[in-house]
Amino acid sequence: MPIDAIRTTKLVRDRSLTAKLDLDDLKASIRAVGLSNPIQVEPDGAGGFELVQGLRRLSAFRELYAETGDPAFAQIPAGLMAKGETME
Helix, strand or coil: CEHHHEECHHHHCCCCCCCCCCCHHHHHHHHHHCCCCCEEEEECCCCCEEEEECHHHHHHHHHHHHHHCCHHHCECCEEECCCCCCCC
16 A cells, blocks of 8 residues: 555554654564564545554654655555454
């Protein structure tokens, strides 16, 4: 899924916007072995997607893409949940 098609408004309300997510180890792992656990998204009703789970993983991909320009980081593995479906 394209990283720029994913909004994070649902999850950032639970985290401080100024908190450092400490992504260095995660980014190193993604570079070495890839992403082992896809993020979870749901349709946002406007042609994009809302992040349900995986803020650190998405943030790491966005940083890696910004740092490298590598198109491999412009897309992230994602599971699609039905709108309103819960993780349980």
